[in-house]
Amino acid sequence: MLKAFILCTVVISLACVCVAVLSMQWRQIQMLRVELLNLEQQVKLVTGSRADGETCCHSAARCGVEQRTIMHLVPVSTHSYDERDLTVLTWAVGRGYGAGLQLSGETITVVNNGTYFIYSQVLYKDTTWVMGHVITKRMNGAETKLMKCLKSMPSNVSLPLNSCYTAGAHFLESGSVIELSIPRKSADLILSAQATFLGIFSV
Template sequence: MASSSRRNTVEGRPAVSSWLAAGTLMLALACLLGLVVLGQRLVILQEELERMRRELSTMMPCAPTNNESSGIFAKVQRMEELIPPLATVTEDSRPDPSPQSLDLAREKRETGTGKKQSPKKKRSVVHLVPASLSSSDEKDQTEIAWKAFLSQGNALEVKGKAITVEEGGLYLIYSQVLYRDTTFVMGHTVTRSPGPGEGQAEVLLRCIQSMPPSEEMAHNSCYSGGVFKLHKGDVIKLLIPRVNAYIDMSPNATFLGLVKL
């Protein structure tokens, strides 16, 4: 009896092993089949997504169907063929505005802003260069008669040695004299007087320059300038407090100028 029971046990072991192997194989096949089916579904989903993406890219956002969207796109394409592209309209193809239209547009802008620009008035300017010299032994001074190198406006009148102010206001006055005198000190003043022979002259600018004793080295210029308030009728002069002063009469060496600010 014992031998028969051992024989039955030994015979049953191969059957259990074969069933386990078969079950494992079927499970592996089922997993492989499941992976294949899942892969196929993923491919189908990818293709479906790509198709939907293409449809969305070619359809308008509000178009409900493919037929309606294709009809709308056809109308838009026909309108684009009739209307030229914006890039073809260049600055050269635009008509040039006429002067009348430009003036009208400028007036509209000025009226809209409430400001109308007044025409600019030319600034009065005189720039004078030497014409001749004259000395006075009694006054121990040398005066320069001027000629206009540049003149603009009506606020200043030049007469020989003097400049008469016709319009009061602020003025820039500048002067320069190039001295070639061996006197140890040379210089000049720019004066203002109320009128010809009226009252004492007021010194507006004063310039002093030391001079070398040798004629070869005696070349020194003296420049002065400033802003002053002048009145109508004032007379401006440049005076050198030396008799028979020796100066350079070149236009770029000696000059006098006034500018109405």
């Protein structure tokens, strides 16, 4: 009888423990549900969800969100200016959005004042011992060199390949004209989108 009583007591105790654990887990589940609902409400407020399913992301201007201007350019062709000892590239838009920048063949015109991050890379295939390019800003007749990139070329003339990458942030006034040029006429470049590119975006 004593053994049966002890066994019964143990079973009842275990059952009480199980009930207590289940009760705690149930409360935790309820708390998680409340937190999840709160998070959903916060996400709806941030994205501006509406009854018709439209969100702020689809209508940035209407929701008062500033849209970042981005332009990534890929090379189309090169042109050599013998009198200036320069080679310049003609570009096409590979990716971009926003109305703050305008491409016109060889140059980018800045529409809106602001700080912009500019990046560029050129892959050279040239036997000249050093190659490089310059990012220039022209504004009201004045010319400013924003960035320079220089790279020594391989001594092996049978494979004269090397790339040069440069990047930096600059404040650009409305009307600024940006150009990438190689200070060497008839420079030999690799005109592929993965090897040679120019990009600019507002920060």
